[in-house]
Amino acid sequence: MFDFDENIDRRGTQSLKWDKYRDRDILPLWVADTDFRSPPAVMDALKQRVEHGIFGYSRPSPRLIQLIIDRMANRYGWEIKAEWLLFMPGVVPGLNFACRAWSQPHKNIITPKPVYYPFLHAPEYNDRTVVYLPMQLDDNDRWLPDFEQLEALAENADLLLLCHPHNPGGTVYNRNELERIADIAQRHNLIVCSDEIHCDLLLDPQAKHIPFASINSDAAQRSAVLMAPSKTFNIAGLCCSFAIIPNPQLRQKLQHAMRGLMADNNLLGFIAAEAAYAEGDEWLTAQLDYLRENRDLVRRELNQLAGVHVAKIEATYLAWIDVSALQLDDPILFFEQAGVGLSPGAQFGDRHFVRLNFGCPRPLLREALTRMKNALQSR
Numbered sequence: 001m002f003d004f005d006e007n008i009d010r011r012g013t014q015s016l017k018w019d020k021y022r023d024r025d026i027l028p029l030w031v032a033d034t035d036f037r038s039p040p041a042v043m044d045a046l047k048q049r050v051e052h053g054i055f056g057y058s059r060p061s062p063r064l065i066q067l068i069i070d071r072m073a074n075r076y077g078w079e080i081k082a083e084w085l086l087f088m089p090g091v092v093p094g095l096n097f098a099c100r101a102w103s104q105p106h107k108n109i110i111t112p113k114p115v116y117y118p119f120l121h122a123p124e125y126n127d128r129t130v131v132y133l134p135m136q137l138d139d140n141d142r143w144l145p146d147f148e149q150l151e152a153l154a155e156n157a158d159l160l161l162l163c164h165p166h167n168p169g170g171t172v173y174n175r176n177e178l179e180r181i182a183d184i185a186q187r188h189n190l191i192v193c194s195d196e197i198h199c200d201l202l203l204d205p206q207a208k209h210i211p212f213a214s215i216n217s218d219a220a221q222r223s224a225v226l227m228a229p230s231k232t233f234n235i236a237g238l239c240c241s242f243a244i245i246p247n248p249q250l251r252q253k254l255q256h257a258m259r260g261l262m263a264d265n266n267l268l269g270f271i272a273a274e275a276a277y278a279e280g281d282e283w284l285t286a287q288l289d290y291l292r293e294n295r296d297l298v299r300r301e302l303n304q305l306a307g308v309h310v311a312k313i314e315a316t317y318l319a320w321i322d323v324s325a326l327q328l329d330d331p332i333l334f335f336e337q338a339g340v341g342l343s344p345g346a347q348f349g350d351r352h353f354v355r356l357n358f359g360c361p362r363p364l365l366r367e368a369l370t371r372m373k374n375a376l377q378s379r
């Protein structure tokens with residue numbers, strides 16, 4: 001019913017992803033948006049709203065707020081209240097304001113590493129000290145934080161930035177793991193800011209997303225959950241995200257930190273979010289089926305190559321590829337010369353990796369994998 005194989009030309013559409021290699025034969029599989037058209041309901045709602053012709057300052061509709069409340073209840077059994085919600089144009093500003101609002105200058109902020117790069121910089125941008133929580137592969141080929149290290153780092157920290165599901169690596173933390181984090185947070189009085197932007201993109205049928213704040217009543221009072229429809233429905237350019245913060249003091253501190261600095265949301269982002277949450281789930285299920293096959297293809301093809309390893313990817317459309325054994329001087333340049341544009345692992349905190357975005361039509365993905373394979377085999 002939805003054609004994810006369709007090759008939609010994104011050149012000349014102000015796409016960050018596609019403009020990077022505008023005049024070169026390099027397939028762009030880097031920044032995290034997909035090459036899929038958003039659900040038909042989203043496009044219809046946007047068209048209808050554009051027809052109205054007036055685009056003044058906006059607020060989220062009561063229906064959007066109710067859709068988010070219902071989504072949390074239906075998907076996670078999490079009963080949230082309308083007043084817990086704060087809308088923001090992006091999740092990244094939320095992470096930055098969290099550092100400003102919830103951490104003291106004499107304390108550290110813990111961030112996993114490797115991780116989506118704004119986590120690495122948000123503390124420093126806000127005059128705070130960052131300490132790194134190493135992510136490592138467990139016996140099951142899943143990326144997990146070093147929990148002992150977390151315990152040690154928590155001594156001098158007051159804020160943990162959690163990426164759940166984790167980017168890159170795609171780990172969906174299970175209840176046990178979340179409880180372990182929540183327990184450490186409770187004993188060391190850490191606030192947890194949980195970026196859950198990828199929560200709808202679960203590829204493993206047995207993986208189940210659990211919002212950090214829903215784990216127990218203590219976690220609820222010491223955390224914020226950041227979510228958005230942007231990755232799920234490919235509407236990142238419309239800038240609509242939200243924080244769910246049960247604790248009124250944390251909410252107030254965040255609002256205080258944001259005063260005068262946080263822009264209003266984009267009206268069209270509200271419209272798209274509402275349509276996506278109201279009518280996009282059938283499309284989402286089809287997209288997940290498609291992404292799951294793309295993921296399997298990526299792992300199958302790349303794991304056959306000597307010196308390359310892609311661990312399990314439970315969620316996201318991002319493959320975190322270990323190329324350390326290849327000993328490439330500059331992995332990004334090597335793959336660009338092969339005609340494939342990837343994200344540098346160094347940006348996320350490990351230069352021995354590259355990240356590949358498989359949120360694209362399968363013919364394009366196949367072509368990219370063939371180029372990578374040929375380049376490696378003819379080295």
Ligand SMILES: Cc1ncc(COP(=O)(O)O)c(C=O)c1O
Binds near residue numbers: 092116197
């Ligand atoms: C974990 C994570 N958080 C946040 C973002 C971006 O969020 P936003 O565009 O809403 O600032 C991304 C985009 O790749 C991401 O992977």
